[in-house]
Amino acid sequence: MAGFCGMNGLKRLSRASVLRLELYLEVLEHFGKEGRAHITSADIGEAVGITDVKVRQDLLHLGAAGRPKVGYDVPRLTGLIREVFGVDSLKPACLVGYGNLGRALVGSNIWTKGGFKLAAIFDGDPEIVGTEAGEMRVRSITELFGVVKSEGIQAGVVVVPAAAAQEVADLLVAAGVQAIWNFAPVKIMTPETVVVENQSLAWGLITLSYRLKSRG
Amino acid sequence: MAGFCGMNGLKRLSRASVLRLELYLEVLEHFGKEGRAHITSADIGEAVGITDVKVRQDLLHLGAAGRPKVGYDVPRLTGLIREVFGVDSLKPACLVGYGNLGRALVGSNIWTKGGFKLAAIFDGDPEIVGTEAGEMRVRSITELFGVVKSEGIQAGVVVVPAAAAQEVADLLVAAGVQAIWNFAPVKIMTPETVVVENQSLAWGLITLSYRLKSRG
């Protein structure tokens, strides 16, 4: 009764659920690397600081099935969560703005973790255009429209100064991008169909300050 | 009944509340820069995508008072939220690991936003030690213990490879740090009294992938 795993008719997950699932995924990948074949809900719960019941409920909503006395199959569960997040297929993405943060992102392993493949890097500064960036070359922002269209790039990461963010976003949208990860500290306007995820590095630090002030 | 504003005995805010308050703060600072003296709950709500009622309730818990027909006083409310987060006083912090991400953080404006003052930068690589970093010099990690102690540094930002994270955290804790912002993708062990905030750049990207997959 608990659901045919194949069907994709999952309920929409709450934001809190998504956040927890991301933590679970990290724990699972860690245990997976260590070669553990099974993991219990209590193990996961302890690792992320919540109760085993909540873990089981979260996993149940996903249609995951654990075996009593054994726990959940690590590779299977990992795969399931990755599928829910859609990070099992690597969608082409591009990054705009090759400053320090851009460099950090390019050199990190977030792309495969997040279900994307970095396909192009753009910058507006002529001194930076042409630079080697990992295994690719930084292209001029004037090429953006054409490259995004021809390569079928689905997502754009905006790592430019606030003043340029809206312009870059417009360009990305015009070229057909479906999702934008915005690091600029401004609200960018886009059509409803485009998914925008804003990111501010300051949030983590503010949270830290708050928790430090009220110890707990 | 609803509380003497002066007293600081605020209820503990939920994680969701804190996240929302951080958004409000950003909106307020934006409006403040534009010179707006007042702002309504509906304005804030629209900017962050929630209802005006929820905004008012959040602000009420903080003890903020708005005036009917006018709204909330922008500088006053900004100050109040900053006070709640404890970002009004700048606490000394240090950063460990001067790679690309470290450089991005050093060059950003998150420090004052987050209520800290970057007081020292450390790295273990002899080639990096001594480098100019903004207005300071990158110090050797061997100096960490002494500098943290003598400068009374309260928080440490860990931007080193996973393998070195625990060691760095231990060093920071031993030197008396009260809070750690950890970018390394490992769970670090610390005494209960130390606040640890984990940050993974991948989370935003995974969330984007999820939202892209299930459009909404």
Added chain:
DNA sequence: AACCAATCGTGAAATATTACACGAGTTGGC
């Protein structure tokens, strides 16, 4: 001065989330 429109403050209802309790199924040992 009196009215109107806008906006806040807040109690109550609806909804969602989380914690608890316990039955059911599975493994491993004797």
Added chain:
DNA sequence: GCCAACTCGTGTAATATTTCACGATTGGTT
């Protein structure tokens, strides 16, 4: 083969969050 221990699945209760509805207060206008 049977028993005991462990862990999942899930109905129920408790709690928290969000929405709704409405009265109260203020500022402008005639």
